[in-house]
Amino acid sequence: ETIMTQSPATLSVSAGERATLSCRASQSVSRNLAWYQQKPGQAPRLLIYGASTRATGIPARFSGSASGTEFTLTISSLQPEDFAVYYCQQYNNWPPVTFGQGTKVEIK
Amino acid sequence: HLQLQESGPGLVRPSETLSLTCTVSGGSISSSPYYWGWIRQPPGKGLEWIGSIYSSENTYDNPSLKSRVTLSIDKSKNQFSLKLNSVTAADTAVYYCARHGARGYSYVDYWGQGTLVTVSS
Numbered sequence: 001e002t003i004m005t006q007s008p009a010t011l012s013v014s015a016g017e018r019a020t021l022s023c024r025a026s027q028s029v030s031r032n033l034a035w036y037q038q039k040p041g042q043a044p045r046l047l048i049y050g051a052s053t054r055a056t057g058i059p060a061r062f063s064g065s066a067s068g069t070e071f072t073l074t075i076s077s078l079q080p081e082d083f084a085v086y087y088c089q090q091y092n093n094w095p096p097v098t099f100g101q102g103t104k105v106e107i108k
Numbered sequence: 109h110l111q112l113q114e115s116g117p118g119l120v121r122p123s124e125t126l127s128l129t130c131t132v133s134g135g136s137i138s139s140s141p142y143y144w145g146w147i148r149q150p151p152g153k154g155l156e157w158i159g160s161i162y163s164s165e166n167t168y169d170n171p172s173l174k175s176r177v178t179l180s181i182d183k184s185k186n187q188f189s190l191k192l193n194s195v196t197a198a199d200t201a202v203y204y205c206a207r208h209g210a211r212g213y214s215y216v217d218y219w220g221q222g223t224l225v226t227v228s229s
Binding site: 042092 | 145154155156157159160168170204208211213214215220222
């Protein structure tokens with residue numbers, strides 16, 4: 001099973017600031033990595049797939065990058081609606097598909 | 109616009125079988141090359157993939173669930189279903205049905221709203 005490790009667990013950021021979230025895979029997942037945003041009481045929403053491709057309707061302030069088994073989600077200027085929990089997911093080595101444990105982005 | 113909706117009991121007794129159905133609207137469940145899956149989230153915790161089905165002959169489930177999972181699909185009704193047997197309190201979670209692509213494209217692009225299933229006597 002491919003273990004996905006996200007850091008930090010919680011990120012405190014002010015609105016308008018940049019947020020950088022990390023996700024590390026325990027083995028190669030190529031670029032088969034997705035990011036999701038989840039708000040309380042809602043299903044997750046796809047933000048990024050293929051490590052760096054924005055899903056339909058996702059604002060340009062969200063970007064993804066990859067370097068080996070390290071992946072990064074950057075939110076360039078946090079908006080009030082961006083405070084949420086973010087999950088990474090690998091879909092290269094399945095079954096099973098695996099998710100990171102999540103990073104909560106909270107208001108500083 | 110594709111929509112997925114979970115349905116099933118919200119309370120299941122320990123040792124019994126959890127049964128959920130996902131009804132797909134706004135598109136055909138026969139659309140290729142999509143898989144239809146289940147993902148769960150215990151209260152306050154992260155996401156766990158349960159399993160996915162493409163056809164009755166093409167299913168995958170999470171080894172961590174120790175073969176307790178049965179997946180089925182009814183293309184005539186545009187539905188797919190999950191059965192999880194021998195449940196315990198650890199199976200209490202919000203259960204989401206979802207659509208994802210085939211290998212190399214297996215990110216989830218559509219989710220149901222989720223349904224809370226509590227395992228308790």
